[in-house]
Amino acid sequence: TELLEVLVQFLNDKNAQTREHAAGALHNMSLCPSNTFVLTNHNRGSMLDVLDAVLRRDSNQVVRKFSILIIYNIIHRKTVQSIASREGLIETTLSFVVNDHSSTEIRTLAVLILSEIALLLHRE
Secondary structure (H helix, E strand, C coil), rough: CCHHHHHHHHHHCHHHHHHHHHHHHHHHHHCCHHHHHHHHHHHHHHHHHHHHHHHCCCCCCHHHHHHHHHHHHCCCCCHHHHHHHHHHHHHHHHHHHCCCCCHHEEEHHHHHHHHHHHHHHCCC
């Protein structure tokens, strides 16, 4: 969990390449289903808040793409409540759907995230 904390801190680094590498490493971790619960709930969900801030403020498209991919990868029935309870993250994700300035890829991922959250919450 120390590594996770360092990587999350690096998402706010001034150096764009450091942020890209940290986001890439977290993305790789999010690809493993056994990591999703830890990533979602580490430090009471602080990574979700950091990802929300990155998506709202970071102009680096690589960092933004990895960040939204991380969110997409960690959504499943055991994590959906934690993710859905982050109103800021949901609002940010929704803004990509309606914002013409978002890339098509990020907009598509935002739609998939919101759809998956809605589907999983409906099944509960």
